[in-house]
Amino acid sequence: MVVKVYGEARAVCPQRVIHCLIEKGVPFELVHVDLDAMEHKRPEFMEKQPFGQVPYVVDGDFELFESRAIARYYASKYADYGPSLLGRTAEERAKVEQWLDVEAMNYNPVAFSIVWNAFILPARGLARKEAKAAAAARKLEAIMEVYEKQLAKSRYLAGEEFTLADLTHIPATRYVVENCNMAHLMEGKQHLKAWWENITGRPGWKKVMEFVETGATKYQP
Amino acid sequence: MVVKVYGEARAVCPQRVIHCLIEKGVPFELVHVDLDAMEHKRPEFMEKQPFGQVPYVVDGDFELFESRAIARYYASKYADYGPSLLGRTAEERAKVEQWLDVEAMNYNPVAFSIVWNAFILPARGLARKEAKAAAAARKLEAIMEVYEKQLAKSRYLAGEEFTLADLTHIPATRYVVENCNMAHLMEGKQHLKAWWENITGRPGWKKVMEFVETGATKYQP
Numbered sequence: 001m002v003v004k005v006y007g008e009a010r011a012v013c014p015q016r017v018i019h020c021l022i023e024k025g026v027p028f029e030l031v032h033v034d035l036d037a038m039e040h041k042r043p044e045f046m047e048k049q050p051f052g053q054v055p056y057v058v059d060g061d062f063e064l065f066e067s068r069a070i071a072r073y074y075a076s077k078y079a080d081y082g083p084s085l086l087g088r089t090a091e092e093r094a095k096v097e098q099w100l101d102v103e104a105m106n107y108n109p110v111a112f113s114i115v116w117n118a119f120i121l122p123a124r125g126l127a128r129k130e131a132k133a134a135a136a137a138r139k140l141e142a143i144m145e146v147y148e149k150q151l152a153k154s155r156y157l158a159g160e161e162f163t164l165a166d167l168t169h170i171p172a173t174r175y176v177v178e179n180c181n182m183a184h185l186m187e188g189k190q191h192l193k194a195w196w197e198n199i200t201g202r203p204g205w206k207k208v209m210e211f212v213e214t215g216a217t218k219y220q221p
Numbered sequence: 222m223v224v225k226v227y228g229e230a231r232a233v234c235p236q237r238v239i240h241c242l243i244e245k246g247v248p249f250e251l252v253h254v255d256l257d258a259m260e261h262k263r264p265e266f267m268e269k270q271p272f273g274q275v276p277y278v279v280d281g282d283f284e285l286f287e288s289r290a291i292a293r294y295y296a297s298k299y300a301d302y303g304p305s306l307l308g309r310t311a312e313e314r315a316k317v318e319q320w321l322d323v324e325a326m327n328y329n330p331v332a333f334s335i336v337w338n339a340f341i342l343p344a345r346g347l348a349r350k351e352a353k354a355a356a357a358a359r360k361l362e363a364i365m366e367v368y369e370k371q372l373a374k375s376r377y378l379a380g381e382e383f384t385l386a387d388l389t390h391i392p393a394t395r396y397v398v399e400n401c402n403m404a405h406l407m408e409g410k411q412h413l414k415a416w417w418e419n420i421t422g423r424p425g426w427k428k429v430m431e432f433v434e435t436g437a438t439k440y441q442p
Binding site: 050051062064065066067068069070072073076077090091093094095097098100101102104105106109143146149150 | 271272283285286287288289290291293294297298311312314315316318319321322323325326327330364367370371
């Protein structure tokens with residue numbers, strides 16, 4: 001029985017989930033939800049995800065939504081396989097949770113504002129909102145300066161191992177760097193840049209990009 | 222050795238942490254950080270919390286910030302004492318995490334917008350931003366309609382027991398209901414109202430309110 005992930009491979013939150021499943025070697029099937037056609041706002045979708053957001057997963061008779069909660073669940077369920085994405089002690093997990101929450105509460109709203117104003121609006125044929133994107137970019141740079149200091153102290157955000165704290169940042173940051181003309185935000189931040197090259201060089205993340213590029217829907221480790 | 226919580230009892234995020242500590246019977250000392258005097262933006266504070274936000278905790282030589290991460294840590298560390306705030310199985314915890322993330326990603330930004338525009342600005346002698354507060358109130362009501370359906374199915378958000386999923390909502394919602402003239406948002410939502418009366422009637426939450434009203438700084442169960 002494979003996990004069914006309802007979403008679109010190019011969307012940020014489904015990418016967080018499928019990256020986690022790949023790191024943990026969990027077979028899954030991606031069930032395409034057409035966001036352009038607003039399928040995520042249809043009643044049959046909202047029966048499963050009442051806020052009309054992707055992704056949700058169906059795993060036998062267990063269903064779950066919210067990408068970070070899904071990632072935590074599989075990271076915990078398969079704790080003994082692959083990288084220890086939640087740390088090995090209560091204190092290590094707490095530090096993973098701290099940086100997961102920094103991403104959710106501080107980093108993501110700002111990164112999303114950049115992606116929305118500088119990429120999604122133009123992709124929909126609307127004007128790029130330059131001033132809003134620039135204001136968000138200044139905030140993101142201030143956050144990245146904190147990350148630079150942290151990454152000078154430890155190889156990954158929550159310590160010496162790759163965890164969900166790092167993984168959760170990848171999808172939105174890739175859009176910021178590659179699609180919003182904002183790669184300069186990382187300039188002069190050597191530890192941040194080394195971290196970014198390291199975590200996006202992982203085979204697991206490259207596999208996520210394969211899903212985006214090929215339209216593949218099935219993963220079997 | 223007691224846990225030191227750096228923050229202010231009237232602030233939303235410290236309330237989330239001290240409520241959790243009280244539910245779990247963990248002695249703590251509240252170390253006052255004067256937000257009006259911007260003490261949370263001073264270098265010595267930002268050495269501990271690099272984003273300049275309250276609270277952070279110091280527990281012997283272990284330090285942690287982000288209120289939801291702190292709550293998860295103590296709920297997990299003292300899993301066997303008091304209410305099972307994270308569920309009892311992996312699937313129960315996953316549902317708790319789902320609703321924790323709904324609060325963090327959907328509910329909190331909207332509730333905070335109401336509190337900011339309808340309470341904090343006037344409290345600082347600035348004009349209440351009526352249109353912004355009203356727009357956020359419409360969004361919060363739509364979210365509350367989803368909660369009403371969920372709470373018709375289970376007594377608490379994540380099931381039949383009080384968990385962090387419920388606890389995390391209380392501080393900001395209290396400001397919305399009591400200080401922003403928005404109690405009408407709950408009207409006609411009988412399950413939501415019963416849930417709200419239930420969770421704010423807990424001795425643990427009443428103790429939090431005592432800290433706000435009396436200026437007490439020490440908790441010993």
